[in-house]
Amino acid sequence: MKKIVIAIDGFSSCGKSTMAKDLAREVGYIYIDSGAMYRAVTLYSMENGIFNGDVIDTEKLRNEIKNIHISFRLNPETGRPDTYLNGVNVENRIRTMEVSSKVSPISALDFVREAMVAQQQAMGKEKGIVMDGRDIGTTVFPDAELKIFVTATPEIRAQRRYDELKAKGQEASFDEILENVKQRDYIDQNRDVSPLRKADDALLLDNTDLTIEQQKGWLFEHFNKVN
Numbered sequence: 001m002k003k004i005v006i007a008i009d010g011f012s013s014c015g016k017s018t019m020a021k022d023l024a025r026e027v028g029y030i031y032i033d034s035g036a037m038y039r040a041v042t043l044y045s046m047e048n049g050i051f052n053g054d055v056i057d058t059e060k061l062r063n064e065i066k067n068i069h070i071s072f073r074l075n076p077e078t079g080r081p082d083t084y085l086n087g088v089n090v091e092n093r094i095r096t097m098e099v100s101s102k103v104s105p106i107s108a109l110d111f112v113r114e115a116m117v118a119q120q121q122a123m124g125k126e127k128g129i130v131m132d133g134r135d136i137g138t139t140v141f142p143d144a145e146l147k148i149f150v151t152a153t154p155e156i157r158a159q160r161r162y163d164e165l166k167a168k169g170q171e172a173s174f175d176e177i178l179e180n181v182k183q184r185d186y187i188d189q190n191r192d193v194s195p196l197r198k199a200d201d202a203l204l205l206d207n208t209d210l211t212i213e214q215q216k217g218w219l220f221e222h223f224n225k226v227n
Ligand code: C5P
Pocket: 012, 013, 034, 035, 036, 038, 039, 103, 104, 105, 107, 108, 132, 133, 134, 135, 136, 184, 188
């Protein structure tokens, strides 16, 4: 069976990564969470005096971006890839509300996107990859054989994120999460470089009222059509 590139884009917390991970596992493809890469750059910026939440020291980040190396390694306990920043496992630290609230301004910077897109394209050179994000079908892999754009109402997305954090035992406020989801949607859709939008040739999936199983069925149906 020929290997293809699968691009899954969409809004924050709409279940893209669950979909992408499941599909990659079932078909034996590599899974890359491109949002984790922007989160790792944000964590780096927070920990190195570049971004305190108000002002970004863009010159410092521009100089240091070449020293920010992001990679993924399979965690044998979870069976899922963990994110490494300069060789250190940052998987848990990049998923906090603090990082979520700071990531969109960092990922709106053109030189940050250039660096990440180059790394993402290198990861997909051999195909056999499922990547999820905001600009995968439009910018990173415009020739991807299968493109999906996922959406759901902000309320349902906030509820899913709330349940996820609670399940991990983390403190969470539904209102704060809903606010964050809406704010990220706004910044991601309105930035100058690679704004979040559906590629013309992407399939639209609104999963507001779908169960995980129904969504899986939909996904496999479309995967089998292009293979
Ligand atoms: O996917 P996730 O919600 O973890 O992504 C975090 C943030 O990273 C997004 O809100 C967006 O600002 C940014 N992002 C991006 N381009 C991507 C993936 C994520 O700008 N391809």
